[in-house]
Amino acid sequence: GAVVSQHPSWVICKSGTSVKIECRSLDFQATTMFWYRQFPKQSLMLMATSNEGSKATYEQGVEKDKFLINHASLTLSTLTVTSAHPEDSSFYICSARDPGSHEQYFGPGTRLTVT
Amino acid sequence: KNQVEQSPQSLIILEGKNCTLQCNYTVSPFSNLRWYKQDTGRGPVSLTIMTFSENTKSNGRYTATLDADTKQSSLHITASQLSDSASYICVPHTGFQKLVFGTGTRLLVSP
Numbered sequence: 001g002a003v004v005s006q007h008p009s010w011v012i013c014k015s016g017t018s019v020k021i022e023c024r025s026l027d028f029q030a031t032t033m034f035w036y037r038q039f040p041k042q043s044l045m046l047m048a049t050s051n052e053g054s055k056a057t058y059e060q061g062v063e064k065d066k067f068l069i070n071h072a073s074l075t076l077s078t079l080t081v082t083s084a085h086p087e088d089s090s091f092y093i094c095s096a097r098d099p100g101s102h103e104q105y106f107g108p109g110t111r112l113t114v115t
Numbered sequence: 116k117n118q119v120e121q122s123p124q125s126l127i128i129l130e131g132k133n134c135t136l137q138c139n140y141t142v143s144p145f146s147n148l149r150w151y152k153q154d155t156g157r158g159p160v161s162l163t164i165m166t167f168s169e170n171t172k173s174n175g176r177y178t179a180t181l182d183a184d185t186k187q188s189s190l191h192i193t194a195s196q197l198s199d200s201a202s203y204i205c206v207p208h209t210g211f212q213k214l215v216f217g218t219g220t221r222l223l224v225s226p
Binding site for chain 2: 004041042045046049104106
């Protein structure tokens, strides 16, 4: 199957700082990528849909000014958590949609811990 | 409202045994249903994808069934292995871009 990577795989940051997470589709061009958040023992919750070259579409309750999404190329989307707080500590997972198969492939996730 | 219910919430089985996980959904319109395996601290990995016209699909020791009329699906794992310990997530797809995730079944295969 197609490969989607995320970087970093884990990050620890201090409260009030910003953290950027990268999501890359390695062997296909993804016009659409998705960002999810998953708290322990809970299901994946969609945060936003990222479309290449346009503004992201955020789900209800997700602050667009806090979770900045940039999809500047067909293989890269970034999620920046601004002014991070301990409650932002979570597992962030991206997925990329292959326009040919319409299948979504998930990245390995990024564990964010805000101290 | 699109909803997905999976049962059991958690399950412990002995290595080598079989098990069946259940999924009931109310997603509409319905395009296809996917089962994912998610290891702890990892992203989901697709196991099977079934359209509304498919009743069963296998992937190695994993066999998924689908009844689109009753909106039920199951995932059967044969001859379980320790590496099968993970969360199994049922995802019915509307055909639009968003995926609706169930809460998953946490499976522990014990030696």
